[in-house]
Amino acid sequence: xxxxxxxxxxxxxxxxxxxxxxxxxxxxxxxxxxxxxxxxxxxxxxxxxxxxxxxxxxxxxxxxxxxxxxxxxxxxxxxxxxxxxxxxxxxxxxxxxxxxxxxxxxxxxxxxxxxxxxxxxxxxxxxxxxxxxxxxxxxxxxxxxxxxxxxxxxxxxxxxxxxxxxxxxxxxxxxxxxxxxxxxxxxxxxxxxxxxxxxxxxxxxxxxxxxxxxxxxxxxxxxxxxxxxxxxxxxxxxxxxxxxxxxxxxxxxxxxxxxxxxxxxxxxxxxxxxxxxxxxxxxxxxxxxxxxxxxxxxxxxxxxxxxxxxxxxxxxxxxxxxxxxxxxxxxxxxxxxxxxxxxxxxxxxxxxxxxxxxxxxxxxxxxxxxxxxxxxxxxxxxxxxxxxxxxxxxxx
Amino acid sequence: xxxxxxxxxxxxxxxxxxxxxxxxxxxxxxxxxxxxxxxxxxxxxxxxxxxxxxxxxxxxxxxxxxxxxxxxxxxxxxxxxxxxxxxxxxxxxxxxxxxxxxxxxxxxxxxxxxxxxxxxxxxxxxxxxxxxxxxxxxxxxxxxxxxxxxxxxxxxxxxxxxxxxxxxxxxxxxxxxxxxxxxxxxxxxxxxxxxxxxxxxxxxxxxxxxxxxxxxxxxxxxxxxxxxxxxxxxxxxxxxxxxxxxxxxxxxxxxxxxxxxxxxxxxxxxxxxxxxxxxxxxxxxxxxxxxxxxxxxxxxxxxxxxxxxxxxxxxxxxxxxxxxxxxxxxxxxxxxxxxxxxxxxxxxxxxxxxxxxxxxxxxxxxxxxxxxxxxxxxxxxxxxxxxxxxxxxxxx
Numbered sequence: 001x002x003x004x005x006x007x008x009x010x011x012x013x014x015x016x017x018x019x020x021x022x023x024x025x026x027x028x029x030x031x032x033x034x035x036x037x038x039x040x041x042x043x044x045x046x047x048x049x050x051x052x053x054x055x056x057x058x059x060x061x062x063x064x065x066x067x068x069x070x071x072x073x074x075x076x077x078x079x080x081x082x083x084x085x086x087x088x089x090x091x092x093x094x095x096x097x098x099x100x101x102x103x104x105x106x107x108x109x110x111x112x113x114x115x116x117x118x119x120x121x122x123x124x125x126x127x128x129x130x131x132x133x134x135x136x137x138x139x140x141x142x143x144x145x146x147x148x149x150x151x152x153x154x155x156x157x158x159x160x161x162x163x164x165x166x167x168x169x170x171x172x173x174x175x176x177x178x179x180x181x182x183x184x185x186x187x188x189x190x191x192x193x194x195x196x197x198x199x200x201x202x203x204x205x206x207x208x209x210x211x212x213x214x215x216x217x218x219x220x221x222x223x224x225x226x227x228x229x230x231x232x233x234x235x236x237x238x239x240x241x242x243x244x245x246x247x248x249x250x251x252x253x254x255x256x257x258x259x260x261x262x263x264x265x266x267x268x269x270x271x272x273x274x275x276x277x278x279x280x281x282x283x284x285x286x287x288x289x290x291x292x293x294x295x296x297x298x299x300x301x302x303x304x305x306x307x308x309x310x311x312x313x314x315x316x317x318x319x320x321x322x323x324x325x326x327x328x329x330x331x332x333x334x335x336x337x338x339x340x341x342x343x344x345x346x347x348x349x350x351x352x353x354x355x356x357x358x359x360x361x362x363x364x365x366x367x368x369x370x371x372x373x374x375x376x377x378x379x380x381x382x383x384x385x386x387x388x389x390x391x392x393x394x395x396x
Numbered sequence: 397x398x399x400x401x402x403x404x405x406x407x408x409x410x411x412x413x414x415x416x417x418x419x420x421x422x423x424x425x426x427x428x429x430x431x432x433x434x435x436x437x438x439x440x441x442x443x444x445x446x447x448x449x450x451x452x453x454x455x456x457x458x459x460x461x462x463x464x465x466x467x468x469x470x471x472x473x474x475x476x477x478x479x480x481x482x483x484x485x486x487x488x489x490x491x492x493x494x495x496x497x498x499x500x501x502x503x504x505x506x507x508x509x510x511x512x513x514x515x516x517x518x519x520x521x522x523x524x525x526x527x528x529x530x531x532x533x534x535x536x537x538x539x540x541x542x543x544x545x546x547x548x549x550x551x552x553x554x555x556x557x558x559x560x561x562x563x564x565x566x567x568x569x570x571x572x573x574x575x576x577x578x579x580x581x582x583x584x585x586x587x588x589x590x591x592x593x594x595x596x597x598x599x600x601x602x603x604x605x606x607x608x609x610x611x612x613x614x615x616x617x618x619x620x621x622x623x624x625x626x627x628x629x630x631x632x633x634x635x636x637x638x639x640x641x642x643x644x645x646x647x648x649x650x651x652x653x654x655x656x657x658x659x660x661x662x663x664x665x666x667x668x669x670x671x672x673x674x675x676x677x678x679x680x681x682x683x684x685x686x687x688x689x690x691x692x693x694x695x696x697x698x699x700x701x702x703x704x705x706x707x708x709x710x711x712x713x714x715x716x717x718x719x720x721x722x723x724x725x726x727x728x729x730x731x732x733x734x735x736x737x738x739x740x741x742x743x744x745x746x747x748x749x750x751x752x753x754x755x756x757x758x759x760x761x762x763x764x765x766x767x768x769x770x771x772x773x774x775x776x777x778x779x780x781x782x783x784x785x786x787x788x789x790x791x792x
Binding site for chain 1: 617643714721752
C-alpha cells in the first residue's frame with residue numbers, strides 16, 4: 001500500500017477502507033477484532049470503516065466464530081457479487097467480454113469476431129461489446145478492465161503499440177472513460193493473466209511469486225513478485241517472446257532470429273509440422289488454419305507433428321530455465337492455445353527446464369497448465385480494475 | 397514497510413520511528429512539517445519521534461529552510477557518522493572488513509588473506525577480522541553485516557552452501573550474534589552489492605529498479621525492483637552464473653555446459669586467452685594467476701587476449717539481454733575483476749545486449765561499470781544491516 005505524500009482526512013479514511021477491505025478479501029471470514037490486529041487500525045476505526053462497507057453492500061456478516069472465552073465474535077466477509085466489472089480481452093480473432101464478480105466468477109460472456117478490423121473500426125467494435133455487456137449487468141458496476149496484446153502504459157491506459165489492431169499511442173483508457181463514464185484499466189493481456197492467477201488463486205497459485213506464460217500465437221508472460229505485478233521501467237516486463245533461445249532459425253517479426261516466438265509458439269509448431277515456409281500474411285494464415293490439424297495429427301501419434309510439438313516444448317523449457325535462473329520463482333503457470341497439446345508437451349517443457357536450470361533452483365519448481373474455461377485476460381483485467389477501485393490485492 | 401500482524405504500542409512507535417527516519421534519509425534535509433506531510437503521521441507524533449532521534453544522536457538540526465510566509469522551518473537530517481557498522485566480505489582470496497558509516501563512507505578497512513582456510517579455520521578467521529574492527533570502532537556500533545558467496549538464507553542468516561569455504565548449513569548469523577552480542581545480517585555478496593548501489597546511489601543509480609552484476613571469478617547478480625531486493629523463493633534470485641548462454645562449451649562446475657560462468661567469467665577469459673584446458677584445482681590456479689597477465693596482453697593489443705575478452709563480453713551481453721527481456725529493467729551496473737578490461741569489453745557487452753534484446757526494451761537501457769574503490773559487498777552487507785536496524789531503505 002502506498003502512502004500518499006500529502007494526507008488529508010479523506011485520504012486517510014480511504015487508505016483505511018482499502019486496508020480493511022484487502023485484509024477481509026485475503027483472509028475473511030474474520031472478526032472486527034482480527035482486522036484490527038492485522039491492520040494496526042484501532043477498534044473504533046475498524047468498526048467505523050466496516051459500518052461504511054456494510055452500508056455499501058460490499059461486506060456482510062456471516063455468523064459467529066469460535067469464542068476465545070467471552071462472546072463469540074461476529075465474522076465478516078466481502079460479498080462476492082456486491083459489484084460487477086466489465087472485463088474485455090481484445091484478442092486477434094475475437095473481442096471477448098464478460099461481467100465478472102469480485103471473486104472472479106464470470107456472469108455473462110460475449111464474443112465478437114474481429115474479422116480483420118483495425119484502427120477506428122476495431123475501436124468501434126469495442127464500443128459495441130461494452131454496450132452489450134452494460135445491458136446485461138445486474139449489479140452496480142465498478143468499471144471496465146481491458147486486456148490487450150501490445151505494449152501498454154498500465155498507469156495512463158495508453159496503448160503504445162498494438163501491431164495487429166494498428167493502434168499506436170491510443171489513449172484507450174481515457175477514450176472509454178469519457179464514452180461510458182466508468183473507471184477504466186488497460187493492461188497487456190499476458191500481464192493481466194498473471195494478475196488473474198494471483199488474485200483469484202487459479203491453478204492453486206495464490207502465492208506471492210509467480211510467472212504466468214501465455215503460449216499461443218504469441219508468447220508473453222506476466223510476473224508477480226511479492227504479490228505485486230512487475231511492470232518494468234517501460235511496461236515491458238514479461239515480454240519473453242523475443243528472448244533469443246535458438247542460435248539460428250527463422251527470422252522473427254521483430255527483425256532478429258532465434259526468438260522464442262519463432263520456435264515455441266503456435267505458429268512455430270504449425271510451420272515445423274508442415275514444413276511450411278511462407279512469411280507475412282501467408283504465415284499468419286497458416287498459423288490460424290493449422291493448429292487444430294496439427295493437434296489431431298499429434299494425438300494420432302503422427303511423427304512430424306510429435307517432433308515439432310516436443311521441440312517447441314523444449315525451447316519453452318529453456319526460456320523458463322532462464323526466467324527461473326534470473327528470479328528464482330518456483331511457481332510457473334502456462335496457458336494459451338499451445339497447452340492443448342497436453343501432458344507430452346508439458347513433460348518436454350518440464351524436462352528442458354530441469355536440464356538447463358541449476359539444481360538448487362529447480363528443486364521446488366512447479367510448472368502447471370491452468371485449466372480455466374474462463375478467459376484469463378478478461379479475469380485479470382477485471383482483477384486489476386477491482387484492485388485499483390477497491391484495493392483488493394497488491395497487484396496493481 | 398511491513399505492517400506487523402499484532403501491533404502493540406511499542407511496535408507502533410517503532411514503526412513511526414523507522415518511517416520518519418527513512419523519509420529523512422531519502423529526502424533530508426527537510427522540516428518536521430514536511431516529514432508529517434510525507435508520512436501521514438501527525439505533527440505531534442513527528443515532534444515526539446524526532447525528539448527521540450535527536451536525543452539518540454541519529455538526527456540533527458541543520459539550519460532553516462525557505463519561509464513560506466511564516467517563520468522559516470528548521471531543517472533536519474540524519475547524522476552520517478552517528479553510527480558505524482562492521483561490514484565484511486568473505487571473498488575467496490581474502491576476508492575484507494570495514495567500518496562503514498550511515499552514508500556508506502568507509503572509515504577503516506582491514507583485509508586478511510584466506511590462505512586456503514575452510515571450515516572451522518575459516519570461521520576462526522572471521523572472528524579475528526571482527527575483533528580487529530571492533531578495536532578500531534570510534535562510534536556506537538549498529539551491528540555486523542556479512543556478504544559472502546553462496547546460497548544464503550538472508551532472513552535466518554544460515555549459509556546453505558558456500559562451496560569454497562566448505563560451509564554447509566552454517567548458521568553464521570546466530571554464531572556471530574552470540575559471540576559478539578551484536579545484530580548480524582548475512583547476505584550473498586552479489587545481492588549485497590546491488591543493495592549498496594541502490595542505498596548509496598553508486599554510479600548515479602539511486603533508482604528503484606536495477607540489476608548489479610558481479611563479473612569476476614564467478615558471475616552473480618542482485619536485482620532491486622521497486623526499491624526492494626528480490627530474494628526469490630529460495631534466496632537464489634540473481635544466480636545468473638548458470639544461465640545457459642552457449643550451445644556447447646566446457647563443462648561447468650555445476651555439471652552442465654554452456655553456463656555463463658564458463659564463457660564470460662575471469663577464468664573463462666584466462667582459459668580462452670591461454671587455450672589452457674585443465675580442470676579442478678589446476679583450473680582455479682590458472683584463473684588466479686592469469687587475469688593480470690591477460691590484462692597486460694589485452695592492453696598491448698595482443699590478438700588472442702583481445703578475442704577472448706570481447707567474446708566474453710558478448711556472452712555477458714546475451715545474458716543481460718535475457719534479463720532485460722524478462723524484467724524490463726533499464727539500469728544495469730557491472731562490477732568485479734573483469735570490468736578492468738574497460739571500454740572495449742564494455743562496448744562488446746553493450747553491443748551484444750542491443751543486438752539480442754527487443755528494440756522497444758533496450759532504448760532506455762544504461763549499462764555502466766561502477767568505479768568504487770570500496771568493496772561493494774562490504775558496503776551492501778552494511779546497508780542491509782542498517783536497514784534492518786533503522787529502516788533506512790526498502791532494500792531488506
